[in-house]
Amino acid sequence: MMRVRVLPPDGTICATAPRWTSRKTVIDFLSDRYEWMQKAVQKVQSRPKPKELNYTEGEQVLLFGKPYPLHLQTILPKEKTHVSFDGQTITLHLKPDSTRRVCEALLQAFYKERLSMVVSIYMNDYQTKLACAPIPFRILRRKSVWGTYNVRNRSIVFNLALSKVPIECVQYVVLHEMTHQFVHAHNSEFYQRMSVFMPDWKERRKALKSVLM
Numbered sequence: 001m002m003r004v005r006v007l008p009p010d011g012t013i014c015a016t017a018p019r020w021t022s023r024k025t026v027i028d029f030l031s032d033r034y035e036w037m038q039k040a041v042q043k044v045q046s047r048p049k050p051k052e053l054n055y056t057e058g059e060q061v062l063l064f065g066k067p068y069p070l071h072l073q074t075i076l077p078k079e080k081t082h083v084s085f086d087g088q089t090i091t092l093h094l095k096p097d098s099t100r101r102v103c104e105a106l107l108q109a110f111y112k113e114r115l116s117m118v119v120s121i122y123m124n125d126y127q128t129k130l131a132c133a134p135i136p137f138r139i140l141r142r143k144s145v146w147g148t149y150n151v152r153n154r155s156i157v158f159n160l161a162l163s164k165v166p167i168e169c170v171q172y173v174v175l176h177e178m179t180h181q182f183v184h185a186h187n188s189e190f191y192q193r194m195s196v197f198m199p200d201w202k203e204r205r206k207a208l209k210s211v212l213m
């Protein structure tokens, strides 16, 4: 089956076709969708994008949907750069010459650790409820999906950006991906299964759709 998608944030067009598809078939397929692609690219490009951080004192940083002020602290020469969080402030402990790159890497590692913790808790909970074996998961940077369930090796990839969305939405994505082990398609059976453990999944999905990826 041929497929074409327009990816955020820049509107890259991504087309896939089975290896044996002829060049002409591919061109025809894309030509038929030319207008749709143009519109989709415009739509993606005009979408507001999440603000880039400047890593300045007091700047607001999102963690599970809530903004926290950023604090920059200079470390002693023998200390290692790291991040601390006391529930109020996210502090980056930096060397005097730490670059923006270092700040970014530190914050990403912090996000990954926090998300991994939250995802593990929800997955454990649903493993019991769904009476299924543990599913291995990874957290990666993804451009256009919050999560992916891999049928072949029975594993899940979660988008690192989930660390910025409200926690109810993270829980929704966890249950959603875990439900795919029983039902692959997004059909009525799939959503019926979701409803058993999360009757308000629709509201959570809506909230997630309003978040900038």
Ligand SMILES: [Zn+2]
Binding pocket: 176, 177, 180, 186
């Ligand atoms: Zn799905």
